[in-house]
Amino acid sequence: MTVLLYGPAYSTYTRTARLALEEKGVAYDLREVDTLAGEGQKAEHLARHPWGKVPVLEHDGFSLYETVAIARYADEAFPGPALQPTDAKHRARMAQVCAVLDHYGWSPMVITVFVQRVVVPMRGGVPDQGAIDGALPQAERVLAAVESLTDGGEFLIGSALSLADLHLAPILDYFVRTEDGRAALSHHPRLSTWWKRIEQRPSVAKTRPSFG
Ligand SMILES: N[C@@H](CCC(=O)N[C@@H](CS)C(=O)NCC(=O)O)C(=O)O
Incomplete structure (x- = not known):
C-alpha cells in the first residue's frame, strides 16, 4: 500500500522523514500540509496529529507521528540499507x-x-x-x-x-x-x-x- 507523508517540503522534520524513506528506496506520496499557513490546525490534520504538527506517516492503515518514530519505522518496516547501527x-x-x-x-x-x-x-x-x-x-x-x-x-x-x-x-x-x-x-x-x-x-x- 502507498506510503503517505503529510508535511510541507520546507519543514526540516518532514525532510528527515523523507530522507529516511528516500534512503530506503520507499516510494511515497508527499501530501503538503502548509503549517505556516495554518493548515496544521485544521480539523482534518488535527485528526492525524493532536498538536497539528508535521510530519505524519500513513502506511497500510497505520498512522504515526513524531519524526524519530517515523524514521525508525521507515528503517525497520522496509527492506533496504539499515539506517541504525546494530552495536x-x-x-x-x-x-x-x-x-x-x-x-x-x-x-x-x-x-x-x-x-x-x-x-x-x-x-x-x-x-x-x-x-x-x-x-x-x-x-x-x-x-x-x-x-x-x-x-x-x-x-x-x-x-x-x-x-x-x-x-x-x-x-x-x-x-x-x-x-x-x-x-x-x-x-x-x-x-x-x-x-x-x-x-x-x-x-x-x-x-x-x-x-x-
Ligand atoms: N516533535 C515533533 C516536532 C515536529 C515539528 O515541530 N514540526 C514543525 C515543522 S518542522 C511543525 O509542525 N510546525 C508547525 C507548528 O508547530 O504548528 C517531531 O519530531 O515530529
Whole structure:
C-alpha cells in the first residue's frame, strides 16, 4: 500500500522523514500540509496529529507521528540499507545525537537564526537581533556537542549512514544559509567536512527545499 507523508517540503522534520524513506528506496506520496499557513490546525490534520504538527506517516492503515518514530519505522518496516547501527553503543550515540538536535538544536538554529535572518526579511520584516544574539551561543554549544559525539569518519556515527545524519542534515542546511551559521560551522572541522559530503547525497539534493 502507498506510503503517505503529510508535511510541507520546507519543514526540516518532514525532510528527515523523507530522507529516511528516500534512503530506503520507499516510494511515497508527499501530501503538503502548509503549517505556516495554518493548515496544521485544521480539523482534518488535527485528526492525524493532536498538536497539528508535521510530519505524519500513513502506511497500510497505520498512522504515526513524531519524526524519530517515523524514521525508525521507515528503517525497520522496509527492506533496504539499515539506517541504525546494530552495536549498542553506536545505536545509543545515534539516539543521543537525535535527542540533542531535537531538544537543544532545532529551535536556535532553525526557528531563531534561519527564520530571523532569512524568512523574516523575505516577508518584509526586520530580524530580531536580540533573539539571534541569544540563539547563536546555544547553536555553537550544540555543534560542539555533536562534533564531540561523532567518530570523525564519513558519517556522524559508526561506519554507515544513520538516522543521526538524517536528523542533522535538514537543520544544518537551513542554518548555513545564514552568514552566522556558516561562521559557526567553520569552528567545527569534522562537521564541516561531514556537511560538504552529505549535502551532495542524492537524497539530500532531491529533498532540498527552495524556501529561503
Ligand atoms: N516533535 C515533533 C516536532 C515536529 C515539528 O515541530 N514540526 C514543525 C515543522 S518542522 C511543525 O509542525 N510546525 C508547525 C507548528 O508547530 O504548528 C517531531 O519530531 O515530529
